[in-house]
Amino acid sequence: xxxxxxxxxxxxxxxxxxxxxxxxxxxxxxxxxxxxxxxxxxxxxxxxxxxxxxxxxxxxxxxxxxxxxxxxxxxxxxxxxxxxxxxxxxxxxxxxxxxxxxxxxxxxxxxxxxxxxxxxxxxxxxxxxxxxxxxxxxxxxxxxxxxxxxxxxxxxxxxxxxxxxxxxxxxxxxxxxxxxxxxxxxxxxxxxxxxxxxxxxxxxxxxxxxxxxxxxxxxxxxxxxxxxxxxxxxxxxxxxxxxxxxxxxxxxxxxxxxxxxxxxxxxxxxxxxxxxxxxxxxxxxxxxxxxxxxxxxxxxxxxxxxxxxxxxxxxxxxxxxxxxxxxxxxxxxxxxxxxxxxxxxxxxxxxxxxxxxxxxxxxxxxxxxxxxxxxxxxxxxxxxxxxxxxxxxxxxxxxxxxxxxxxxxxxxxxxxxxxxxxxxxxxxxxxxxxxxxxxxxxxxxxxxxxxxxx
Amino acid sequence: xxxxxxxxxxxxxxxxxxxxxxxxxxxxxxxxxxxxxxxxxxxxxxxxxxxxxxxxxxxxxxxxxxxxxxxxxxxxxxxxxxxxxxxxxxxxxxxxxxxxxxxxxxxxxxxxxxxxxxxxxxxxxxxxxxxxxxxxxxxxxxxxxxxxxxxxxxxxxxxxxxxxxxxxxxxxxxxxxxxxxxxxxxxxxxxxxxxxxxxxxxxxxxxxxxxxxxxxxxxxxxxxxxxxxxxxxxxxxxxxxxxxxxxxxxxxxxxxxxxxxxxxxxxxxxxxxxxxxxxxxxxxxxxxxxxxxxxxxxxxxxxxxxxxxxxxxxxxxxxxxxxxxxxxxxxxxxxxxxxxxxxxxxxxxxxxxxxxxxxxxxxxxxxxxxxxxxxxxxxxxxxxxxxxxxxxxxxxxxxxxxxxxxxxxxxxxxxxxxxxxxxxxxxxxxxxxxxxxxxxxxxxxxxxxxxxxx
Numbered sequence: 023x024x025x026x027x028x029x030x031x032x033x034x035x036x037x038x039x040x041x042x043x044x045x046x047x048x049x050x051x052x053x054x055x056x057x058x059x060x061x062x063x064x065x066x067x068x069x070x071x072x073x074x075x076x077x078x079x080x081x082x083x084x085x086x087x088x089x090x091x092x093x094x095x096x097x098x099x100x101x102x103x104x105x106x107x108x109x110x111x112x113x114x115x116x117x118x119x120x121x122x123x124x125x126x127x128x129x130x131x132x133x134x135x136x137x138x139x140x141x142x143x144x145x146x147x148x149x150x151x152x153x154x155x156x157x158x159x160x161x162x163x164x165x166x167x168x169x170x171x172x173x174x175x176x177x178x179x180x181x182x183x184x185x186x187x188x189x190x191x192x193x194x195x196x197x198x199x200x201x202x203x204x205x206x207x208x209x210x211x212x213x214x215x216x217x218x219x220x221x222x223x224x225x226x227x228x229x230x231x232x233x234x235x236x237x238x239x240x241x242x243x244x245x246x247x248x249x250x251x252x253x254x255x256x257x258x259x260x261x262x263x264x265x266x267x268x269x270x271x272x273x274x275x276x277x278x279x280x281x282x283x284x285x286x287x288x289x290x291x292x293x294x295x296x297x298x299x300x301x302x303x304x305x306x307x308x309x310x311x312x313x314x315x316x317x318x319x320x321x322x323x324x325x326x327x328x329x330x331x332x333x334x335x336x337x338x339x340x341x342x343x344x345x346x347x348x349x350x351x352x353x354x355x356x357x358x359x360x361x362x363x364x365x366x367x368x369x370x371x372x373x374x375x376x377x378x379x380x381x382x383x384x385x386x387x388x389x390x391x392x393x394x395x396x397x398x399x400x401x402x403x404x405x406x407x408x409x410x411x412x413x414x415x416x417x418x419x420x421x422x423x424x425x426x427x428x429x430x431x432x433x434x435x436x437x438x439x440x441x442x443x444x445x446x447x448x449x450x451x452x453x454x455x456x457x458x459x460x461x462x463x464x465x466x467x468x469x470x471x472x473x474x475x476x
Numbered sequence: 477x478x479x480x481x482x483x484x485x486x487x488x489x490x491x492x493x494x495x496x497x498x499x500x501x502x503x504x505x506x507x508x509x510x511x512x513x514x515x516x517x518x519x520x521x522x523x524x525x526x527x528x529x530x531x532x533x534x535x536x537x538x539x540x541x542x543x544x545x546x547x548x549x550x551x552x553x554x555x556x557x558x559x560x561x562x563x564x565x566x567x568x569x570x571x572x573x574x575x576x577x578x579x580x581x582x583x584x585x586x587x588x589x590x591x592x593x594x595x596x597x598x599x600x601x602x603x604x605x606x607x608x609x610x611x612x613x614x615x616x617x618x619x620x621x622x623x624x625x626x627x628x629x630x631x632x633x634x635x636x637x638x639x640x641x642x643x644x645x646x647x648x649x650x651x652x653x654x655x656x657x658x659x660x661x662x663x664x665x666x667x668x669x670x671x672x673x674x675x676x677x678x679x680x681x682x683x684x685x686x687x688x689x690x691x692x693x694x695x696x697x698x699x700x701x702x703x704x705x706x707x708x709x710x711x712x713x714x715x716x717x718x719x720x721x722x723x724x725x726x727x728x729x730x731x732x733x734x735x736x737x738x739x740x741x742x743x744x745x746x747x748x749x750x751x752x753x754x755x756x757x758x759x760x761x762x763x764x765x766x767x768x769x770x771x772x773x774x775x776x777x778x779x780x781x782x783x784x785x786x787x788x789x790x791x792x793x794x795x796x797x798x799x800x801x802x803x804x805x806x807x808x809x810x811x812x813x814x815x816x817x818x819x820x821x822x823x824x825x826x827x828x829x830x831x832x833x834x835x836x837x838x839x840x841x842x843x844x845x846x847x848x849x850x851x852x853x854x855x856x857x858x859x860x861x862x863x864x865x866x867x868x869x870x871x872x873x874x875x876x877x878x879x880x881x882x883x884x885x886x887x888x889x890x891x892x893x894x895x896x897x898x899x900x901x902x903x904x905x906x907x908x909x910x911x912x913x914x915x916x917x918x919x920x921x922x923x924x925x926x927x928x929x930x
Contacts, residue, residue: 231753237874241768247777251708299685314695323701325783420691
């Protein structure tokens with residue numbers, strides 16, 4: 023391990039320079055406009071895997087963006103780790119709020135600023151570079167490695183789902199290592215043992231067949247915006263409890279010991295609120311902020327648009343208004359069932375004066391991993407070695423829908439060893455990644471290979 | 477009058493051709509992008525007034541778009557009529573819903589399609605052309621005429637307000653003739669004796685200081701869209717009654733006889749709903765549709781935008797959401813007072829978890845004119861002569877804020893002799909004007925000069 027560590031430490035600057043090249047590719051998956059960049063990004067990943075010393079690297083076409091698959095199976099009898107990550111990134115709007123261009127990676131105060139820096143290009147790069155360190159020093163790894171890097175995580179991973187379902191033999195492994203989550207705080211080695219699921223819906227409310235003059239027609243017809251606002255307000259009660267009938271039916275109650283564990287974590291609500299610029303934190307009554315974001319399901323409007331939205335005052339009753347609404351789910355909620363309950367309830371509360379269309383845009387299952395799992399134990403030891411501190415265990419409010427597919431289909435445990443921070447503006451302007459964590463992440467990855475091979 | 481009528485009838489095609497030239501100018505006042513078109517439009521009006529035979533025509537600069545003032549005072553001892561109209565038009569979005577380009581006037585089935593056709597270019601043009609008919613035949617008018625044509629009606633007429641306040645001597649008159657309203661139905665001669673006022677507000681709700689990942693932060697903070705939806709839903713109760721404290725305090729109750737008059741009008745709720753493409757008409761309980769749009773105040777969201785609004789699914793809790801909300805007012809509601817009550821109530825119902833900004837974008841007073849007014853009687857006779865039918869009296873739900881300023885400042889009665897139709901898509905795609913009504917409007921204008929001069 024000594025040579026591996028020395029290699030990682032002495033190649034740090036080159037690693038950062040290569041990461042910059044990766045971040046320069048605007049691989050936004052939500053729009054077809056970046057189709058070429060998706061291919062470019064997949065090719066880049068494949069090239070870096072080859073440069074790391076892996077011979078078997080393939081870029082696999084899908085109906086959407088290509089997958090990158092790679093394997094190094096030179097340790098017969100030893101366990102196999104499947105490393106998953108994604109090269110696609112979130113959109114960049116509102117662009118005007120970025121201090122530096124999102125695809126012109128800029129290092130400031132030990133952080134690298136770019137879209138995808140922490141979510142997830144910076145994090146998959148850590149594993150490619152730890153593999154490189156082994157293969158360029160020892161010429162081999164202490165266990166077997168497979169890589170699956172996709173380009174559709176931000177849009178629901180549909181093609182990877184298909185691929186996993188059809189290729190469980192190819193992907194067979196003992197653990198799935200994923201770095202797409204966050205540390206509990208800067209410098210705190212963390213393993214995430216739970217993720218929320220998601221049901222992402224879109225509602226379109228239509229009133230009159232065209233935009234109407236709000237003077238002439240004001241009072242004659244139901245206004246779709248007012249109606250939709252009323253409907254949204256009926257999705258949660260005053261206590262932040264979601265009012266969709268049956269919504270909580272399958273929610274597993276948190277155990278006493280887990281509640282205690284969460285309580286023990288050093289978390290300042292005051293600082294957290296300050297960072298977010300809000301006067302008070304707010305959510306479901308009787309739960310703490312960590313509980314609300316980790317172990318409780320939630321509902322949020324992600325966007326709304328209708329009527330006249332430019333500067334000034336146009337007097338219309340709009341024909342149509344659209345809202346995007348997503349729910350974060352916890353074990354054992356089923357996104358398909360939740361989408362159905364949501365749709366049923368929305369139709370039920372839609373007044374006769376308008377029509378409604380509900381679309382299920384995408385869904386993902388929640389997951390919780392046992393803390394006694396062999397891979398989780400190895401990961402917690404590995405990251406503790408890298409950071410020189412005791413590992414903290416947390417859950418995460420976000421969703422990585424593919425994790426559950428991997429776990430179910432491959433019958434292997436996922437290990438969520440993320441090196442990001444929730445304050446690193448993933449999905450927001452000025453996304454960045456702490457370069458110290460990037461470096462510690464490469465070491466953690468190397469230590470994990472060592473620990474899990476024992 | 478015989479020669480005047482013959483002139484109007486025989487010049488009809490040229491009038492339409494000239495109107496097309498007027499409609500080709502994209503004089504959208506809401507944006508500064510069309511600054512040049514506003515000047516072009518004012519110059520066009522001035523040119524047409526001169527061509528009609530009026531010598532004293534002036535284009536008057538303001539802080540905003542220019543005014544056109546003209547006068548023909550060759551009938552000493554006779555009454556003076558001030559004719560008001562506006563050359564500015566509404567924006568054209570959504571452009572994709574127009575069947576023909578909004579600034580490429582197209583005649584189809586006896587209707588002319590273009591932005592501004594009925595609101596208000598087609599309607600001011602009627603009066604310019606009736607004046608032309610008198611001056612080109614008799615060489616004189618039976619009474620004195622003043623024109624004030626502005627370019628800021630669609631954005632609140634602020635500069636005209638100033639001009640009227642400072643120039644009451646110049647504008648002195650016995651009646652103010654305005655054609656910017658609608659007939660009760662096709663072929664029905666109509667005088668409008670009431671207009672609603674308006675208070676147009678904008679609310680901006682801000683939560684966290686940036687867009688947040690809705691997975692990681694969902695449950696931690698109040699979501700501005702959900703909050704705003706809740707606030708909007710608190711502006712009206714289930715019965716469509718506005719819940720802003722004090723909102724109805726100054727509303728004058730409708731008299732029995734007016735209620736009877738409205739009941740007598742031939743109005744099919746069924747056909748009206750069908751035209752608008754809604755399953756049911758909806759508004760304040762216990763009032764009929766005509767009452768709700770004419771004599772009752774209303775509240776409508778005119779636009780809303782926040783968060784992710786493109787196609788697909790971005791998982792954000794937005795930092796900010798904005799809604800435009802306007803209220804239509806009836807006598808004796810005061811838009812300034814209503815704006816204050818609205819602002820106070822909004823601040824009161826804003827939870828501590830977000831911040832709110834309320835902007836008063838513009839306001840206008842409501843008005844009702846006596847049916848015994850001399851000018852109103854003359855107008856009702858004039859339009860009946862042109863149409864060969866008995867005149868119907870109605871109120872209108874829309875607002876022409878400048879009307880009250882004229883009436884108060886000049887101590888003269890407004891006469892609302894509009895030739896449009898509420899189904900002519902003013903403020904919507906495919907705005908048009910019935911060319912038969914355009915022709916009858918020119919005749920009505922000529923007959924009004926005759927009747928009012930008696």
